[in-house]
Amino acid sequence: MKFRKSIKLNVTAFSVFFVLTLAACAPIQLIAPYDERIENGVTELQKSTTAFFVKIERQKGSDKNDYQNHVKFYDESKVSTKSLLIRASATAQNKKTEGQIDLLMQKYNKLEEQHEKSGLKINTIPTLESSFNQIFRSILTLEVAKKELKEKKKGD
Numbered sequence: 001m002k003f004r005k006s007i008k009l010n011v012t013a014f015s016v017f018f019v020l021t022l023a024a025c026a027p028i029q030l031i032a033p034y035d036e037r038i039e040n041g042v043t044e045l046q047k048s049t050t051a052f053f054v055k056i057e058r059q060k061g062s063d064k065n066d067y068q069n070h071v072k073f074y075d076e077s078k079v080s081t082k083s084l085l086i087r088a089s090a091t092a093q094n095k096k097t098e099g100q101i102d103l104l105m106q107k108y109n110k111l112e113e114q115h116e117k118s119g120l121k122i123n124t125i126p127t128l129e130s131s132f133n134q135i136f137r138s139i140l141t142l143e144v145a146k147k148e149l150k151e152k153k154k155g156d
Contacts, residue, residue: 032094034146041084042143045077045104046136053129056120063119074112081105100139107132 052073056062062070081104088097111128114120120128 031146032088032091032097034143034149035087035091035097036147037087038084038097039140039143039147041080041087042101042136042139045080045084046133046140048073048077048080049132049136050129053125053132057122057125061120061122061125062115064116066119067116070115074108074115077108078105081108097139097142100135100142104132104135104139107135 052070059066081101085098085101085105088094088101111120111132
């Protein structure tokens with residue numbers, strides 16, 4: 001009886017060891033994979049936002065009455081940002097990218113609110129553009145790092 005218990009215990013121990021060994025060999029992914037559509041979408045948003053700021057600078061600022069002339073930019077930016085957010089949230093382990101895109105959406109909302117209430121003063125444009133570029137850079141840096149990781153895995 002003791003002999004049977006001993007064999008049963010050894011088989012159980014070996015089974016646990018075998019499963020743990022297999023699990024250790026399995027690849028672990030702690031972050032979502034690279035998404036070319038997110039990279040391209042963010043790059044397009046960055047270009048359109050830069051074009052917007054260049055236009056505002058060229059006209060020496062934009063008062064609240066001029067806001068109506070830029071509603072299309074705000075609408076298109078929101079649509080693009082929301083689409084990117086939905087895409088990012090559809091991928092597992094993509095909270096970092098989701099958070100950055102959400103931050104970008106908040107930035108567009110604040111910019112539009114400021115533009116509608118008091119306009120955009122020429123001297124604030126460099127700071128506003130820089131804050132947007134910081135977010136764009138952050139999102140793109142993460143996506144490029146994911147891309148490099150993907151290419152590195154292909155080479156292994």
